[in-house]
Amino acid sequence: MQLKPLAKGRFHNIWQQDDAFIEKTFRELLCETQLINEGDYLYRQGQVVDRLFMVESGRISLRYSAENGRRFQLGTMECDEKLFGEMEFFTGYRCQLDVVAQEPLAVAVCSCERLEAALNQHPKLAIFFASAMAVDYQDTLEIFLHRMLYPIAHNIAYDLYRQHQNKQPMDGFSKNYQEAERFGTTDRVYRRAVKTLIDAGLVIRTKQGLEIKDLDGLRQFLGNDSFD
Template identity: 40%
Template sequence: MTIKSLAEIGHKEVLEWIKSGPFLLRHMEPGEYLLRQGQTLEHLYWIDDGYCTVSYTAANGRRFSHGRFNIEDRLYGEIEFLTGKPIQFDIRCDGPVSVRVIPIAELEALLVQHPHVGIWLSQCLADTYQGVMDRVTSHFMYPLAYNIAKDLMLRELGNKPPIQFERVFREAERFGCSERVYRRAVSQLIELGLVEKRGRELKVANKDKLQRYLSDEEER
């Protein structure tokens, strides 16, 4: 059997465990936090359905956002569960969210009884790690305008959810920059005829031209 098939078995096992277990079900409102950066993990959360934002605030007050996610059947707190370290990111509800509260001891027992769940959890963490490192590496290696353009192209192609923040400062946080710097990069893309504003959203103005721009930046 492959790692993928073993992980699929673990996924089925954890879903059955979640749905049949006597876990506390909480209905959280927009603005409430599941997890707070720097705190000690007391329990994990299994999200049945809802929208959440994931962000990090540095000691100097600068804020980086991983964005807004449509979550379904997702475990949060798993990294801190495995490392024993303080919570790394703020997980904030960005709409009504239904969650099940998972005691740490219960998850520990499940991993002992069902080893396939551990393989599934490892695969989830590996996927998350690769996704985060792809974004971080791109932010270091390419200009801000390129990263904004690439983000818009991925959404245009359907490779990322078509979700953006309406507030400019929150979009700037996704790229780890100030609102002023973000606006300047967007203006550059608009002047080049690559993107356009439609209401409060940015959209690709010319897909072929934008693809050529991305290719040129990558070859420099």
């Protein structure tokens, strides 16, 4: 979840007004700063979460590895006062995802005990956490459901269209095998799906990655799923 004021949700108007209170109250809970090297983990999948991390700025990635060897990459994220570990704080579950630094990071640490005391003392802070986590949950669930229920080519096209709309919460990778994992598939299947879209004249490959070539054609390819 993000410590910044929420731009959507039932209580977003309140957070626009009370941003100073939320940020001041939470920052008083931060007890130390840690340096994380590029490629190191903030959290490992399956570990017990006994502290929360806030990344002021910098890029991280999120991924899940299954016991059968397959891996799902949720994508990369440019952090702006982004908090990690809050879900596990409330549930008491072990960490569900690997959270990996994509560049050197300075992260602030918040102990679970101090946060629990602050939530008991400031109910408005608890409502903020609930609102922010609900937004993150539904955004993430949308990604998972879309990946599971639609073909690979459709998912790639949908991902590009959401980027065009500036509605994509997670960014992609520069390496093909990581992009394939982001769509829950292999490098070979991913490349074949991309070729389908290129051959249809819908996208082109550039030095920066895939880009939309025919926006109207892409909308038609996606059908009613474009959510204009």
